[in-house]
Amino acid sequence: MSFENEQKLLHDALVSCKVPDIVESVNTAKAAGMSANEIIDEFGNSMSEVGILFERGKLFLPHVLSAANGMKKAMEILGPELMASGNEGASKGKVVMGTVEGDVHDIGKSICSTMLQCAGFEVHDLGRDVPKPEFIREVQDGCCYCGMSALMTTTMTVMKDIIEMLKEAGLRERCTVMVGGAPITQAYCEKIGADVYGESASETTRKAKDIADGVVQ
């Protein structure tokens, strides 16, 4: 069954970043027979578009946060159906996210966490100035993605320390290490032995999705 109209409604509502419109579009899509997973997939794609519009200066931080808030409300509506279908835990994987020790800049990391969540990942956002052992503990507890952010040249070196600690704990092969933040580059990512460099929240999310979907290793 085709849900072209409902898909457009969901997409337009999320990109409008208006919470009441997002909630209404979910109810309309549900009434038309769309499943919770289909609705979430549509929102995942639309959230990526929100991220791109944000990067291009067409949308701003309050819009991204409102869209994320709308997604949260949508998940509250869809929760019972997901539980009933036993599909509640069908996430793309667990991600630990945090701004590294000594660094308190976390707005970009928070946006990235939100976008990963919207894309279907289970995100454990530890916030800012996160002590190194907390990343290791989360990977031990089952996170298969380790996302680190640093906004200063003086704190970016902590990322390398954490990668070394993961190696020492025998956990390095168990997780994909993702790095980002203003001073981070692809070259630095490779130099410290991380797996993914994300220049922006949407790029990080896209790369994580590609890995989760098996598009890339």
Added chain:
Amino acid sequence: MTKDHMTRMGDGSRVWMSREEIRAEVEAGNYAAVDAAEVPSLTDDDMTRIVDIMCEKGRTVSVEPGEEVILTQDGGEQKLLMDNGSSSPALELNRLEGIQVHERALGMDTFEIAYFDPSTKQIKPVIGLEMAHCQNVMANTVIPMLYMFMPNLGLYYQPTGMYGNPPDLMRDFKIEKAMSEGEKAADEMYKDIVYIGEKILSTGIDGMDFDTTASAGDLDFVASLRAVETLRESYPDADIQMGMSAENVLGIHGMVEYKGTVAAGLYPHQQVKLAEMAGVSAFGPVVNTNTSKSTAYNVARAVCMVKECSKVSNIPLQVNMGMGVGGTPMCETPPIDAITRADKCMIEIAHVDGL
């Protein structure tokens, strides 16, 4: 390709380019403007004209006689009096003498009186002194006088103000609180602008200039527009100008509207329509300079955006041409070769009314 044309990068450093390279930079700048602001492209003739101007051999360039435009200065008299280290002459003059030098020695067509800390919030406590200064200046000068101030909503937020700081609140995902604090701060600033505006215009001065409008985003812009509207009711003949702070209105609130139009994300050709509705007499668009790109790129990008603004505007445009805006390099004293070329392009191709 001989690199025989000395030009500048956006940070003011010298660079030598061939005519073909300059042409490529102009095309790239034009494309960047079309992409960002969603405005029509410059014509092929426009781009060729920019290349011709950029490649002119003289140290400076100029427009033909009869094509001159109105010049004003929104930095106030302090620019001559202060010492910025590597710029500003630090002349031993009082404020009135500084203005008279601009009028009688530098040949300004109009001038803008400004307090040394010209934000709304800082002017409010000294408004009586500023009124007396305006009266004294008008008694001793001939050219039209405006009073320049900066709305500057940022000063109403913590830690310098009493309202919660939206970027801090958003960092904690307190989006609704961020919006409501911003709205309250904007209401306060609106009242203060109207207060200082009523006082200054009551001196009989020719008008006011809202300078660096929207520096704190969309709420700053909308509160300023509301203040223009209120002042216009009391002073229908006053010359109320509005100069912007950036090419794009930042969405710090995101949803705030002025007369049904969401303010966040507007570019010059859209900003000017709201300014018109509010009752602004002349508008000062801003296009930011990219310091990593050449002057040819930056000038083409600025001219492309301002040309569309000029086309749709029903009020005169007095475009901002100075450090880091209008295609001129971002350095304390922009080099005269770059700024005269940017000015000439803006007059001949974007058809602005003043600089």
